Amino acid sequence: MTLEDYNAVMNPKVHGTWNLHNQLPEDMDFFLMLSSVSSIIRNATQAVYATGSTFMDAFAAYSNSLSLLKVELDLGMVTDIGYLADNKDLAQSMERQGFEGTNEAKLTALIQSAIVQPHTQDPVAQKVTGLGTWKPSVSLHSF
Numbered sequence: 001m002t003l004e005d006y007n008a009v010m011n012p013k014v015h016g017t018w019n020l021h022n023q024l025p026e027d028m029d030f031f032l033m034l035s036s037v038s039s040i041i042r043n044a045t046q047a048v049y050a051t052g053s054t055f056m057d058a059f060a061a062y063s064n065s066l067s068l069l070k071v072e073l074d075l076g077m078v079t080d081i082g083y084l085a086d087n088k089d090l091a092q093s094m095e096r097q098g099f100e101g102t103n104e105a106k107l108t109a110l111i112q113s114a115i116v117q118p119h120t121q122d123p124v125a126q127k128v129t130g131l132g133t134w135k136p137s138v139s140l141h142s143f
């Protein structure tokens with residue numbers, strides 16, 4: 001890939017996260033980040049996206065270790081809003097590979113839950129959803 005493509009994916013994840021962290025007050029009621037299961041499964045063809053998502057996981061853990069509350073959701077495939085809703089071919093490809101879809105109602109319930117119950121006892125615990133089922137010879141990722 002070109003450096004331009006790499007930066008286009010990485011910059012919103014890394015600089016966007018740091019900019020919000022630096023500019024927003026520390027005492028907000030909640031700070032919720034939406035990241036991706038790519039950070040966990042590192043699916044083929046999405047190396048930079050997976051890396052940016054891993055950065056967000058690490059940033060949430062770092063921030064929580066400083067008692068600066070950041071909640072992060074690692075999402076799978078969101079079906080009816082967002083990027084995959086606008087890119088049906090990619091959504092169908094991911095569905096064939098075994099990813100489990102999350103619709104808007106489930107997504108808003110997950111967001112509500114993450115805000116109301118931000119933490120387990122473990123500050124570096126991650127909230128992961130939509131992993132689905134791995135399919136031999138079809139899935140482009142491994143667990």
Ligand SMILES: NC(=O)c1ccc[n+]([C@@H]2O[C@H](COP(=O)([O-])OP(=O)(O)OC[C@H]3O[C@@H](n4cnc5c(N)ncnc54)[C@H](OP(=O)(O)O)[C@@H]3O)[C@@H](O)[C@H]2O)c1
Nearest residue numbers: 012016034035036037075076077078079081082083084085
């Ligand atoms: N959709 C999914 O299935 C899915 C699955 C897993 C994780 N996620 C995560 O959920 C988050 C949102 O995904 P999405 O599907 O809603 O994406 P999206 O529809 O592409 O929306 C991305 C949003 O980010 C903004 N943005 C992009 N680049 C930016 C930049 N350089 N500076 C400031 N704002 C920028 C866009 O602003 P404009 O509207 O102004 O362009 C838009 O509001 C992402 O972190 C993604 O990794 C999504």
